[in-house]
Amino acid sequence: MKKDKNKKVKLVVVGSVALDTIETPIEKKEEILGGSASFACAAASRFVKTGIIGIVGSDFPKKYLDLLESFNVDLKGLEKINGKTFRWSGTYDKDMNNRTTLCTALNVFADFKPKVPDEYKTAPYIFLANIEPRLQLMVLDQMKRKPKFVAADTMELWIKTTNSDLMNLIKKIDLLFINDSEARHITGNFSLLQAAKILLEIGPRFVVIKKGEHGSLLFSKNSIFIIPAFPTENVLDPTGAGDSFAGAFMGYIARAGRINTATMRKAMLFGTVAASYTVEKFSLDGLCDATLEKLKKRARILRNMIRV
């Protein structure tokens, strides 16, 4: 890993870093590493040097910093301040597709203002993982050079509470990741095709609609790409699947260094495969298994499953 230490950060990710308490029908885990930026950075780091922008409290376990470093994530942008780390807890029902949030404690996140480290300010690829749109915009505003490609993820909560910030953000990005129910909600349109058209008209060149276990769709003005989820036998915890998907997607295109149909479709393939590793274990444990070699191998298997 040493040799990568001094590589320049190509992809910058802002998002949450959290301590999750998760109950599934099979098992319960307390205070495990979670948050949109943790998953996205771990997945992206398999492809490219990735820097994280986020915040943790003084209670944040050192072992989790070590874990992120073991993925080779650049931690310069991870602020540590006095106070408690952001915490989330939730339960999943039997089919693992619906989750209920039991508790969200913002803690140090409540007053978080992302600061982009100087050496990230010219990074070509930016992923604004799921946090408040206002904070996502703050990161874009600090960039010194217009990035080559900016993608953002969002969630139901921001559609409901900060819709105008979110709309402002969507106008400024190249790609929006959104799940099916969110796409329906934000556009007021039940058809995903029509929802995607409306979102594309707002500004981004690409829209990725995530459907969980049913795969995902990539829309641009004149093409659609559809990919199923990788069929995994044992789904242990779906938390972070979408973040891992987006992280691997962005890592793949940052590594490829070009935006065209073939690259975007391969990025969808690798996003899908990274998500499949994530759901097989809790926290980042699944991604720990997912070396670039293993991701490539599973990508070949999936590609063969969809070839006709």
Next chain:
Amino acid sequence: MKKDKNKKVKLVVVGSVALDTIETPIEKKEEILGGSASFACAAASRFVKTGIIGIVGSDFPKKYLDLLESFNVDLKGLEKINGKTFRWSGTYDKDMNNRTTLCTALNVFADFKPKVPDEYKTAPYIFLANIEPRLQLMVLDQMKRKPKFVAADTMELWIKTTNSDLMNLIKKIDLLFINDSEARHITGNFSLLQAAKILLEIGPRFVVIKKGEHGSLLFSKNSIFIIPAFPTENVLDPTGAGDSFAGAFMGYIARAGRINTATMRKAMLFGTVAASYTVEKFSLDGLCDATLEKLKKRARILRNMIRV
């Protein structure tokens, strides 16, 4: 069409022929042509000469016989007796994925015993569309020569009420079409991968699990193929989508005349595309639009949407 009149029937389909009354959030239609065999035969006939085995009452409108004939379906096996035709009525909820049966009146179907016309008894391809497993078995028993390939579809009701007949049937077929919730129910296994494995162990070489708008999966002992649904903007009525899928699938392989991975995957592609035409209109109206040329064109479009 005349030239096909004397062609030998290659594919025999047994199933229901019904008069459906359907209410969707958009529109209500009364006494339109429905039934598993109607949809399956219409779709299959685009590929190969198909014979229908079923029963209708004396009230069955001549226009619907003409409609089936316009698809070039061979009607020798369609019995007509005194009494009322089978009727089904149901409603769909807003997302068109869940339907509620309002009324099922078996009528002439109550005492139906399928009779296979002599010239169908050596047909190489058989599709046992969704009817009571006992009746599906009766068709198999009347064949003079072991067919090259037999597929069957089923539904929740038969899993609940005639499970041993159904199990007996599944042992005797080459391919089982089943939807996701039925596969889970019949195997008692939530994972579709594990459900498919269990079903394959019962006997068939292939299992196709249909997931409606989320596409379908083809399982064999050593391979999986996954295909998304064709993204149609306007779903008017999902009735018959699964029957059309299976009909086109079987029509495709009967036309190809060989069972291998490439053929099976293309059959999945054409099944998907036929289903997409069906859901765009009521009754067989969507399939009326779907000439072989149009099916091929949409298959090319879908293939391009899933290529990576």
